[in-house]
Amino acid sequence: MSHETQIKGERTFFIIKPDAVQRGLVGEITKRFERIGLKLVAVKTAVATPEHVEAHYTLDPEWKRITGEKTIAGYKKKGMTPPSEDPLEITDAVLKGLKVYMTSGPIVCMVWEGPHAVKIVRKIVGGTEPLTSDVGTIRGDYVIDSYQMADADNRAVRNLVHASGSVKEAENEIKHWFKPEEIIDYKLIQEQVMYAPEIEGVFGK
């Protein structure tokens, strides 16, 4: 596969979490990826088990440390004291809450494909904490929550969606949630308009 084809065929894994499903945001969220030109190559509803959720979040052995560090930094940036200085201790509590949150109702799992799919989806999703995620992003536009509120109630931050953080993470997560035959290879006519090297005959003339 050429480098170009690899870029165009990049895939990312995405979850519409139980709070977003309950709030009737499946259409709103999906629309954002469709309108930027990404291609939906797999989709299904599911009710996850706690084991599957834990395995998902610990696919990356670094996830616990990174999530803990991000949380500590989030507190300090706001001039607040984090509940612990130990990233792993923080993440253990987060994981407990996540298992409750992510198994509390149906979720929608998706695979989106297109150039730079991982980065594009993360840009549209916004930062993890809705309080600080940018206006215009999914988490910035449709929800209010913060680490502070979540920690006070011993629960996970309700941030509507999950999106893979890197190409490698996406590969692992896609394998964790989908069988190969559930992912469909197909072409969209608009790919010609967006990426065809030669535009002769593509734009209608």
Ligand code: CMP
């Ligand atoms: P997600 O993108 O699915 O990745 C990990 C999830 O853990 C994150 O979204 C939030 O739902 C949750 N989360 C991350 N950090 C914290 C935290 N400090 N407190 C509570 N929940 C968190």
